[in-house]
Amino acid sequence: xxxxxxxxxxxxxFCTGLYGVLARRNAILVLMxxxxxxxxxxxxxxxxxxxxxxxxxxxxxLTLFTIAIAAAEIGIGLAIVLAVHRNRGSSxxxxxxxxxxxxxxxxxxxxxxxxxxxTEDQATAPAGKxxxxxxxx
Amino acid sequence: MTxxxxxxxxxxxGFLSPTGIEIAFVLVGIATLGAALVTVTxxxxxxxxxxLVVALGGLAVEYLLLTAEFIAWVQVLxxxxxxxxxxxxxxxxxxxxxxxxxxxxxxxxxxxxGVAVAAAGALVWVVVDAFRxxxxxxxxxxxxxxxxxxxxxxxxxxxxxxxxxxLLLAALVGAIVLSRxxxxxxx
Numbered sequence: 001x002x003x004x005x006x007x008x009x010x011x012x013x014f015c016t017g018l019y020g021v022l023a024r025r026n027a028i029l030v031l032m033x034x035x036x037x038x039x040x041x042x043x044x045x046x047x048x049x050x051x052x053x054x055x056x057x058x059x060x061x062l063t064l065f066t067i068a069i070a071a072a073e074i075g076i077g078l079a080i081v082l083a084v085h086r087n088r089g090s091s092x093x094x095x096x097x098x099x100x101x102x103x104x105x106x107x108x109x110x111x112x113x114x115x116x117x118x119t120e121d122q123a124t125a126p127a128g129k130x131x132x133x134x135x136x137x
Numbered sequence: 138m139t140x141x142x143x144x145x146x147x148x149x150x151g152f153l154s155p156t157g158i159e160i161a162f163v164l165v166g167i168a169t170l171g172a173a174l175v176t177v178t179x180x181x182x183x184x185x186x187x188x189l190v191v192a193l194g195g196l197a198v199e200y201l202l203l204t205a206e207f208i209a210w211v212q213v214l215x216x217x218x219x220x221x222x223x224x225x226x227x228x229x230x231x232x233x234x235x236x237x238x239x240x241x242x243x244x245x246x247x248x249x250x251g252v253a254v255a256a257a258g259a260l261v262w263v264v265v266d267a268f269r270x271x272x273x274x275x276x277x278x279x280x281x282x283x284x285x286x287x288x289x290x291x292x293x294x295x296x297x298x299x300x301x302x303x304l305l306l307a308a309l310v311g312a313i314v315l316s317r318x319x320x321x322x323x324x
Contacts, residue, residue: 001156001158001162001202001272001273001275002155002159002268002271002273003268003271003273004264004268004269004271005159005162006199006203007264007268008264009166009169009170011257011260011261011264012170012257012261013170013173013192013196014260015254015256015257015260016173016176016253017173017177018252018253018256019177019249019250019252019253020177022245022248022249022252022253023242023243023249023250024242024243025240025241025243026182026233026241028182028224028227028228028231028233029182029241031224031227032177032185032186032224033176033177035193035216035220036173036176036177036189036192039193039216042196042208042212043196043199043200046200046203046205046208047203047273049205049280050203050204050205050273050275050281051271051274053280056293056294057280057285057286057289057293060207060208060281060289061289061290061293061294061297063205063208064208064211064286065297067208067211067212067215067216068215068304069301069304070220071215071219071305072305072307072308073308074223074224075223075308075309075312076311076312078223078226078312079311079315080315082227082230082315083315083316085230085231085232091231093243094244
């Protein structure tokens with residue numbers, strides 16, 4: 001088999017995942033795109049391992065390790081997303097701007113800023129502040 | 138030696154006379170890429186997770202075509218079996234809308250598209266230019282059968298394997314700590 005086929009497929013899958021990471025708003029969809037990127041790397045590792053006929057089979061061993069690390073990553077990532085959703089009531093990555101450096105970055109265009117104030121007003125009881133501090137700590 | 142074998146193999150194969158396994162690889166690859174594209178562009182969140190199943194299953198078939206049999210089944214077990222189920226659980230627990238959600242894509246979609254197309258162009262150009270005359274020799278015994286995998290994994294890669302189990306334990310503990318409700322502080 002020509003080596004260019006798996007290599008090109010892996011490159012295209014990686015770029016698809018890259019688009020998803022940059023363009024998606026829901027955090028879980030971002031995690032799905034990260035999975036696509038990791039799978040593209042796995043395909044590259046397997047193809048080059050089969051091509052090189054390595055006696056250590058480094059490519060396949062690293063693919064197994066990548067799969068296991070991706071499973072751990074998705075578990076931790078979903079736990080973080082669920083914690084954020086419990087504290088903020090939203091899993092949109094565009095709205096998590098507490099650590100933005102400039103004031104200009106905190107103002108969102110359009111009606112989203114109003115929505116943020118709305119959700120914060122609901123949760124701006126003293127308990128809400130404590131929760132927020134806990135989330136940022 | 139590998140290069141010599143590849144060169145000898147390349148004497149009787151070319152772009153214009155693809156073998157059956159290459160045709161199968163390209164067809165499954167087109168299906169995989171299409172499913173991945175639908176995954177990152179669809180507006181229905183649950184459908185994105187289900188199309189991700191198609192993309193990951195297609196990749197498992199690609200591993201089978203590359204004679205990496207054990208990795209193909211690990212892919213089916215871990216990705217299709219557990220990761221996608223976890224993602225679906227996450228979608229349900231964060232109360233994702235079931236129908237079409239108009240704000241699934243963020244505002245910088247066109248910048249993201251530009252970055253992705255530029256990266257795809259550069260990567261495909263470099264890869265095709267580098268591996269234009271390189272062939273994989275798929276004949277002979279399978280390189281990723283379960284026996285071979287067990288041999289190299291437990292003969293050469295034992296220490297990373299054990300370290301990986303520690304990492305999985307740490308991830309387990311971390312996920313439990315992160316998702317635990319702090320009833321003591323909230324009451």
